Amino acid sequence: MDNTRIQQIIHLFPCFSSLSEHDWQASDIVTVDSSTKHSIIEGHLLQHALFILQGSVRIYKMNPMGREVSLYRIQGGECCSLMMCSILGETEYEASADVEATTDILIIPISLFKHWLDQPQHKPLKQFIFKQIARKVIDVTQLLDDIAFKSIHHRLADFLIHRTSDGSKHLTITHEQLSSELGTAREVVSRTLKDFERKGALRLGRGRIELINPPLLEQILINVTKSR
Secondary structure, three states, X not given: OOHHHHHHHHHHOHXXXXXXXXXXXXXXXXXXOOOOOOOEOOOOXXXXXXXXXXXXXXXXXXXXXXXXXXXXXXXXXXXXXXXXXXXXXOOOOOOEEEEEEEEEEEEXXXXXXXXXXXXXXXXXXXXXXXXXXXXXXXXXXXXXXXXXXXXXXXXXXXXXXXXOOOXXXXXXXXXXXXXXXXXXXXXXXXXXXXXXXXXXXXXXXOOEEEEOOHHHHHHHHHHHHHOO
């Protein structure tokens, strides 16, 4: 790996700044595109520690019936907390990962990565890992709270509002994908979207949703929240 690339990685991950030139020799960068499905599946024994340089990877769980729920996403400057827990605990990976966009990944052999963590001079790396784990634990805890205590009307309205927060009124997504995001049945998602459409908040198309009255969707969210 050339020095220019190393400096780019350090800019994204300052926790690697304590590594020597020799430390980088066993590391590599791979590029994976979105056509690679289920690149890592639950129960996999990891051989490398992975750090995302750019792109997006969805981390999810799947039940025996095939229903999925998205746990969180990792993007440039992040690593998967569940992967780190598997590496540190020497256990199988407890989730699955899908690449959603062309993604550059820094891969480090686990034996080398754990050696770095044991060295006092690499304390920033250890701190970074623990911060990543803590942040994603909070995200997953919030997800569990949403699933357990919030109605599908609330969760779906909230999802649509946040996914169009950039001002776009069009969302390309299927009902099946929405059900995976929210951890519920596709039929439940379809029924709720139809209700939103009847109220005039959105218009449904094949594989797409158009928000024709975002303020109404926000009002639906407020009303559902008040009725809890």
